[in-house]
Amino acid sequence: MLVLQHLGYAHPNKDVLFDGLNLTVGAHQKVALIGNNGVGKSTLVQLIAGELTPTTGLVHADSAPYYVPQHFGQFDTWTVAQALRIDAQLTALHEILDGQATEANLTTLDDDWTLEERAHDALHHWGLAGVPLTQPLAGLSGGQKTKVFLAGLSLHQPALVLLDEPSNHLDTAGRQQLYHFIRTTASALLVVSHDRQLLLLLDAVCELSKRGLTLYGGTYEFYLEQKQAESNALQQDVQSRTSALRKARETEREALERKHKLDARGRKHQAKAGLPTIVLNMMRNSAENSSSRLKGIHAEKVGALAQELQELRQELPDLDKMKFGFDDSGLHRGKTLFAAHGLNYGYAAGLLWPEDLSFQILSGERLALRGLNGSGKTTLLRLLLGELEPTRGTLLRAASKAVFIDQEYSLLHPRLSVYAQAQQFNTAGLQEHAVKIWLTRFLFTAPYWDKPCSTLSGGEKMRLLLCCLHLSHHAPDLIILDEPTNNLDLQNLEILAAALHDYRGTLLVVSHDEAFLQRLGVERTIHLHQRPAL
Structure with missing residues (x-):
C-alpha cells in the first residue's frame, strides 16, 4: 500500500x-x-x-x-x-x-x-x-x-x-x-x-x-x-454569471438615471420655494451623498459579479478558449505530391530496406508512417523533404511548401522571444497588436511575450508552432509530424488534435499512438520493414 x-x-x-x-x-x-x-x-x-x-x-x-x-x-x-x-x-x-x-x-x-x-x-x-x-x-x-x-x-x-x-x-x-x-x-x-x-x-x-x-x-x-459533466456545469455557471452581470449593470444604470431625474426635479422645486442658500447647499450635499451611496452599492454588486465571472472563466479548459482557423492548402485534392518507384537508401552496411519502396502520396490525404524502431522512418522523411537523395530508384516531389514538426520543435529558435518567433512567421504583415491577439488566442498572454522559446515546455512549444503556422500567409501543402504525442499532456494533445482536424492539407504522421491517429482520421498507412540483422 x-x-x-x-x-x-x-x-x-x-x-x-x-x-x-x-x-x-x-x-x-x-x-x-x-x-x-x-x-x-x-x-x-x-x-x-x-x-x-x-x-x-x-x-x-x-x-x-x-x-x-x-x-x-x-x-x-x-x-x-x-x-x-x-x-x-x-x-x-x-x-x-x-x-x-x-x-x-x-x-x-x-x-x-x-x-x-x-x-x-x-x-x-x-x-x-x-x-x-x-x-x-x-x-x-x-x-x-x-x-x-x-x-x-x-x-x-x-x-x-x-x-x-x-x-x-x-x-x-x-x-x-x-x-x-x-x-x-x-x-x-x-x-x-x-x-x-x-x-x-x-x-x-x-x-x-x-x-x-x-x-x-x-x-x-x-x-x-x-470531466464533461463538470465542464457543462461550468459553462452553465459562466452563462448564468454573464447574464446576472449584464442585468446588474442595467439595474445600476436605470437606478442612477431615476435618481438623477428625481434630484433635478427636487432642485427645481427648491429654487421656486425661495429657500435660503445655506439650506439649498445642505440639500444639494445630501442628494450628492445619496447618489454616491447608491452608486457605491451597485458598483460593489457589479464588481463582485465581475470577479466571480473572471474566476469561472479562468477555470474553463484551455481548449475552450482557443480558436482555430487553418486555411486550406492551395493544392487541389488528389494531386500527386510524392511518387516513389523502387526507392532505397544505402548506408555503409548496405541498403536500408529489404525491399525497394514504391508508393504515392496525394494532396489532402492523411497517412501514418509505421515501422519498428530502426526501420528507417526518419530516413524516409528526410528523403521526402529533399534532405537526402535516393541511392536507388526515383522520388518525384511536387509539394512546394512542407512543414516538418519534429519532437524537438526545431522550427522554433531557442534564443528568440515568443513574440519575436511569431513575427518570423508573420508573412501577412500583421500589425504588432494583431500578432499579440493571435498569441493570446493560443494562450500566450503578455507575461509570455518576452520569454525565450528555450524556456517553454513541450506543450507550449507545440502551441506556439501552431500559432506561427496560423500567422503564415499560406497554409502548408504538407505537414509532417514525427511522434507528435511524445511529451505532451492530455490537454495539449486535445489542442493539437483539434488544430490538425481543421487542417485541410496533406498530413503524414509518424506515431505509435493508435488513439491519436484515429482522432486525426488517418486513412492510409505506409509500412516500413526492417532488414534482418546479420
Whole structure:
C-alpha cells in the first residue's frame, strides 16, 4: 500500500509546486496520474520514489517502489546494470568468482548467484537479447533505454511500480508488451501517462491540478464523463454569471438615471420655494451623498459579479478558449505530391530496406508512417523533404511548401522571444497588436511575450508552432509530424488534435499512438520493414 499524507514540495527558490496532497493506493490497485504539463506529476513520482525530499508531509509505502523514469539523456552515463540497479551485486559476484569471497562481497550479493543469468533473461523478455550489462545507455535508442528500465520489472518483481510516461519512446510492439504487463501484473501501479490505450487499462484516475489531487473512482472513460459533466456545469455557471452581470449593470444604470431625474426635479422645486442658500447647499450635499451611496452599492454588486465571472472563466479548459482557423492548402485534392518507384537508401552496411519502396502520396490525404524502431522512418522523411537523395530508384516531389514538426520543435529558435518567433512567421504583415491577439488566442498572454522559446515546455512549444503556422500567409501543402504525442499532456494533445482536424492539407504522421491517429482520421498507412540483422 502507498499512502501520501499532506504532501508538499517547494522548489529550491521557495516557489511552492503543490501542497497538502493526500492519496492512498491499495495493494494490486492500478492508478493513472494525469494533469497538465507543469503541475508536478514527475516531481510527485520522484518524491514517492525517494529521489526527492518532500517539503511537508510524508510518503509511506509497504515496500520499496520500483521507478521507471522518463529519460532525456540524463542517464546516458549509466550502464545497463546500473539502470537495472544490480551493478553493485554484479561487481560483488564477479569479485567472488575471481577469488575475493570477502564478507562484504557476500553480504552485497545476498546469495543471488543466478542474478546475471536472470538479468539477461529479463532483457531478452523485453526485446534486448544480446545487449551486454556493461553497455552504456548512451549507445541505445530511446525505446531501448525504456525497455532496459522495464526489464527491471521482470528482474525484481516489485510490489509497487511507478511509471513515468513509459510508452513515449516505444514502438508498436514495445507498447503491446507494456500493455500486456499492465493488464497481467499483480503489482500496484501508479502511472503518469497521456497514452489513451494505456490509461484505459487502469482501475482509477487521479488528477493533479492547482486544486490538489482529485481521485476519480473509475476508469479513464468514467473520468472523461465526469470531466464533461463538470465542464457543462461550468459553462452553465459562466452563462448564468454573464447574464446576472449584464442585468446588474442595467439595474445600476436605470437606478442612477431615476435618481438623477428625481434630484433635478427636487432642485427645481427648491429654487421656486425661495429657500435660503445655506439650506439649498445642505440639500444639494445630501442628494450628492445619496447618489454616491447608491452608486457605491451597485458598483460593489457589479464588481463582485465581475470577479466571480473572471474566476469561472479562468477555470474553463484551455481548449475552450482557443480558436482555430487553418486555411486550406492551395493544392487541389488528389494531386500527386510524392511518387516513389523502387526507392532505397544505402548506408555503409548496405541498403536500408529489404525491399525497394514504391508508393504515392496525394494532396489532402492523411497517412501514418509505421515501422519498428530502426526501420528507417526518419530516413524516409528526410528523403521526402529533399534532405537526402535516393541511392536507388526515383522520388518525384511536387509539394512546394512542407512543414516538418519534429519532437524537438526545431522550427522554433531557442534564443528568440515568443513574440519575436511569431513575427518570423508573420508573412501577412500583421500589425504588432494583431500578432499579440493571435498569441493570446493560443494562450500566450503578455507575461509570455518576452520569454525565450528555450524556456517553454513541450506543450507550449507545440502551441506556439501552431500559432506561427496560423500567422503564415499560406497554409502548408504538407505537414509532417514525427511522434507528435511524445511529451505532451492530455490537454495539449486535445489542442493539437483539434488544430490538425481543421487542417485541410496533406498530413503524414509518424506515431505509435493508435488513439491519436484515429482522432486525426488517418486513412492510409505506409509500412516500413526492417532488414534482418546479420
